[in-house]
Amino acid sequence: MGIxxxxxxxRQLPLxxxxxxxxIEFMEKFKVGEMNMEPGVPILAEGANTPQLYTALSGxxxxxxxxxxxxxxxxxxxxxxxxxxxxxxVLNQMTHSVEATTAMTLCVFDRSELWSLYRNQPARAFDLTxxxxxxxxxxxxxxxxxxxREAYELLAWALARIWRKLNALDMTSGTxxxxxxxxxxxxxxxxxxxxxxxxxxxxxxxxxxxxWSDGELTVPDIEALEEVGLCRDESLRKRPLI
Amino acid sequence: MGIxxxxxxxRQLPLxxxxxxxxIEFMEKFKVGEMNMEPGVPILAEGANTPQLYTALSGxxxxxxxxxxxxxxxxxxxxxxxxxxxxxxVLNQMTHSVEATTAMTLCVFDRSELWSLYRNQPARAFDLTxxxxxxxxxxxxxxxxxxxREAYELLAWALARIWRKLNALDMTSGTxxxxxxxxxxxxxxxxxxxxxxxxxxxxxxxxxxxxWSDGELTVPDIEALEEVGLCRDESLRKRPLI
DNA sequence: CGACTCATTGATTACCTTCAAATATTGTGG
DNA sequence: CCACAATATTTGAAGGTAATCAATGAGTCG
Numbered sequence: 001m002g003i004x005x006x007x008x009x010x011r012q013l014p015l016x017x018x019x020x021x022x023x024i025e026f027m028e029k030f031k032v033g034e035m036n037m038e039p040g041v042p043i044l045a046e047g048a049n050t051p052q053l054y055t056a057l058s059g060x061x062x063x064x065x066x067x068x069x070x071x072x073x074x075x076x077x078x079x080x081x082x083x084x085x086x087x088x089x090v091l092n093q094m095t096h097s098v099e100a101t102t103a104m105t106l107c108v109f110d111r112s113e114l115w116s117l118y119r120n121q122p123a124r125a126f127d128l129t130x131x132x133x134x135x136x137x138x139x140x141x142x143x144x145x146x147x148x149r150e151a152y153e154l155l156a157w158a159l160a161r162i163w164r165k166l167n168a169l170d171m172t173s174g175t176x177x178x179x180x181x182x183x184x185x186x187x188x189x190x191x192x193x194x195x196x197x198x199x200x201x202x203x204x205x206x207x208x209x210x211x212w213s214d215g216e217l218t219v220p221d222i223e224a225l226e227e228v229g230l231c232r233d234e235s236l237r238k239r240p241l242i
Numbered sequence: 243m244g245i246x247x248x249x250x251x252x253r254q255l256p257l258x259x260x261x262x263x264x265x266i267e268f269m270e271k272f273k274v275g276e277m278n279m280e281p282g283v284p285i286l287a288e289g290a291n292t293p294q295l296y297t298a299l300s301g302x303x304x305x306x307x308x309x310x311x312x313x314x315x316x317x318x319x320x321x322x323x324x325x326x327x328x329x330x331x332v333l334n335q336m337t338h339s340v341e342a343t344t345a346m347t348l349c350v351f352d353r354s355e356l357w358s359l360y361r362n363q364p365a366r367a368f369d370l371t372x373x374x375x376x377x378x379x380x381x382x383x384x385x386x387x388x389x390x391r392e393a394y395e396l397l398a399w400a401l402a403r404i405w406r407k408l409n410a411l412d413m414t415s416g417t418x419x420x421x422x423x424x425x426x427x428x429x430x431x432x433x434x435x436x437x438x439x440x441x442x443x444x445x446x447x448x449x450x451x452x453x454w455s456d457g458e459l460t461v462p463d464i465e466a467l468e469e470v471g472l473c474r475d476e477s478l479r480k481r482p483l484i
Numbered sequence: 485c486g487a488c489t490c491a492t493t494g495a496t497t498a499c500c501t502t503c504a505a506a507t508a509t510t511g512t513g514g
Numbered sequence: 515c516c517a518c519a520a521t522a523t524t525t526g527a528a529g530g531t532a533a534t535c536a537a538t539g540a541g542t543c544g
Contacts, residue, residue, distance in 0.1 A: 063382075065382060067386070067472055068472055068474075069472070071390045072390075073389045073390050075382050075386070086371075086375055087375050087378070087379060090368070090372050091372065091376060091379065091479075095379040095383070096382055115364075115368075118364040118365075118367055118368050119364045122357075122364070122367065123360075125360055125364065125367045125371070126332070126357075126360050128371050129328075129332050129367070129370050129371040129374055130332050132374035132375045132377075132378055133328055133332040133333050133374045134333060135374075136328075136329070136374055136381060137329060137333065137337040139381035140305075140337060140338055141307070141337070142381075142385055143315065143317060143381055143384055143385050143388065144309070144315035144317070146388045146389055146433060147315045147388055147430075147431075147432065148309055148313045148314075150532090151531075182489090182490065182491090183491070188389075190389065191389025192532075192533090193532070193533050194491090195492090195533075195535095196531085196532050198491065198492060198493085199492085199493085200532095202492080202493095213491085230310055237333075392499075393499075393500075424521090424522065424523090425522075426522080435501050435502075436522095436523090437501070437502080437524090437525090438499085438500055438501070440524060441500095441524085444524080444525095455523085485544105486544100487542100487543090487544090488542080488543085488544105489540100489542080490539105490540085490541080491538100491539080491540075492537100492538080492539075492540095493537085493538080494535105494536085494538100495534100495535085495536085496533100496534080496535075496536100497532105497534070497535090498531105498532090498533075499530105499531090499532080499533080500529105500530090500531080500532090501528100501529085501531085502527105502528085502529080502530090503526105503528080503529095504525105504526085504527085504528105505525085505526085507522100507523080507524070507525095508522080508523070508524090509520100509523095510519100510520085510521075510522100511518100511519085511520080511521100512517100512518080512519080512520095513517090513519100514516090514517085514518100
């Protein structure tokens with residue numbers, strides 16, 4: 001059934017809170033298996049109510065919403081350590097879809113045990129609320145970014161945020177990090193057209209701020225990029241891992 | 243100290259979940275008082291970490307974020323029944339500011355009791371996560387709206403959502419409801435300029451879809467408005483009240 | 485090698501912003 | 515009580531940012 005929680009490679013990262021042995025024990029009972037997803041495969045669909053919850057172990061994905069007329073809005077990226085399905089677990093219904101962009105490995109949890117978590121593991125319950133509140137925080141920032149920034153600033157903001165997160169996940173080497181998405185994905189996340197996204201990325205390139213091609217993002221100077229993106233110095237705080 | 247939870251007028255609304263007598267008992271201990279805010283007064287500031295949490299009892303407010311250069315983005319409205327300070331309670335830091343637009347009455351809770359809630363009231367802890375996840379849901383929808391809709395659709399979407407919520411709170415009478423904000427507030431929420439917001443509101447008026455002036459919103463036909471706003475039929479589900 | 489997907493570039497159009505000014509409406513002090 | 519300041523709404527005009535339309539280039543795969 002794959003990796004035991006006690007050996008979880010992700011939890012070793014300094015980004016994540018340490019876990020007590022009692023908690024690890026509980027998590028190993030909570031975890032019912034692992035799942036491997038092919039690239040492009042849907043993980044959860046908007047409106048669905050699944051019996052399982054997930055944590056991304058490896059690979060990258062997307063959260064998105066579809067409008068009736070086919071327009072798509074990408075809500076956020078899914079990176080290793082991200083919890084998937086909180087809304088299904090709590091609201092009984094996903095309000096966005098999730099799909100794998102690259103091949104992904106997911107930890108699978110049994111949703112029916114969620115109640116036991118709230119009854120017997122108050123600290124873990126608190127962590128779940130933390131994750132939900134943190135997602136709320138991120139979406140609030142994204143909303144302000146989309147609303148107030150113009151394309152050039154906005155893309156700088158997005159790439160800087162992504163860079164910081166990849167860095168915290170120890171996925172950067174020097175000035176390079178993997179970013180295996182299409183320009184269309186980023187365009188759908190920013191509410192910009194593909195054409196304009198492409199042209200704005202070219203500007204960032206010409207300004208030596210960010211180079212993104214062939215699934216690799218190169219950022220020579222993250223602080224310069226953050227300055228253009230009007231990023232606050234939001235240091236990534238330690239966070240719980242489910 | 244104002245209203246006792248058992249007599250809470252808000253919880254009577256069909257929008258909210260019923261509460262067991264044990265829960266009411268706990269909430270009455272959790273609640274430490276009430277607070278009256280003057281119009282325009284800040285309730286919580288971004289970055290702050292307060293010892294108190296709130297629930298809006300009456301009046302209306304705004305959640306917003308400020309960019310360094312002074313631009314403001316309005317995240318959402320604060321209406322009766324809304325919980326204020328979840329982020330401070332869980333993340334130890336507000337990631338947006340909250341201020342009263344009209345005079346407001348707030349229930350005040352003692353944040354240091356939050357742990358006791360997680361230890362002793364798992365159902366209430368679950369409700370808190372529910373609220374956080376629900377906020378995440380709303381912000382995801384707002385993000386998709388800002389990203390994918392043009393101004394005319396967007397304002398229709400926003401006014402329709404607001405109308406539905408006011409209606410669920412029993413604040414509508416016929417086709418009229420109070421909406422005591424400025425056009426600038428709505429503009430800052432939609433990421434549009436004041437001028438364009440004004441002109442687009444005029445179009446909605448000319449289409450007989452929505453009339454908003456002097457703090458009053460009139461919607462002759464909510465379903466027509468929702469159609470323009472591309473609103474899903476998201477019926478407002480029952481929700482917990484803290 | 486042809487079909488397909490994705491990235492890139494140019495030209496045109498349109499939505500939205502900015503600038504500017506006029507018109508209420510309200511509160512204040514002489 | 516009226517003049518004046520301050521706030522909010524409304525309207526017109528001009529300019530810029532971003533969308534759409536269209537076509538080409540580059541890489542992958544069966």
